[in-house]
Amino acid sequence: NAGVTQTPKFQVLKTGQSMTLQCAQDMNHNSMYWYRQDPGMGLRLIYYSASEGTTDKGEVPNGYNVSRLNKREFSLRLESAAPSQTSVYFCASSTQGGLSNQPQHFGDGTRLSIL
C-alpha cells in the first residue's frame, strides 16, 4: 500500500527559484494537508484542503500556494524561494476533516534546502 506519496524526496534550490512539491494519496481520503517541520518547532500547518475543490490557509501560508488538482493530488508551490523556507515538508491526508477523531496519514517528507 503506497498511502501518501511525496515527490521529490530531496531538493536544493537557489533563492528566487520556484518549484512545486507533489503529493498524492491512494486511500480515497477527502482531506489533505501540507505541513512544514523545523527543529524545535514541531509541525506547522501551511495549507489544507478539506475536500476536493476547496483550499484554506493554515498557520504559516505566506510564500506558498496550493492546488487541489483532484481528490488524489494536492500540490504545494513556492513561487520565489527564500532561505527561510528551508525545511522538511510533509503532506498528510485523512478520511475527513471536521470534528472527528480520524487520524491523518503522512508521507515521508520532502527535504528542501534553499541557498
Add this chain to the structure above:
Amino acid sequence: AQSVTQLGSHVSVSEGALVLLRCNYSSSVPPYLFWYVQYPNQGLQLLLKYTSAATLVKGINGFEAEFKKSETSFHLTKPSAHMSDAAEYFCAVRSQAGTALIFGKGTTLSVSS
C-alpha cells in the same frame, strides 16, 4: 484556542526502563488527541488516538496513553523500553474548527543499552 505542550524536548532511558513522555493540552471543546512517532528520515506514524470511549488508550508497539481531563493531560507510557523505540514523539490535538492537527514541539526519546 487549542494548544499542546510537551514537557521535555529530550528524554533518555535505559533499555527495559519505563518510558514516560508528557503531554498537556488546552482545548475549549472536547479534545481529540493523538500521539505520533517519527523515525529518522521518515514521516509520522500514528501510535494511538483518544476517542472518548475509554480514558486508557492502547496503541502499537506496546505504548499506551491515559486521558486525564482534570489534569488536561495525555501522557504516553511504555512499561519497558526497547532500543527500537528511539525516535521523536509528537502529541497533537485536533483544532477547534476541525481543520487540522495542532502539534507539540516533539520529544526525542533516546534508549541506551
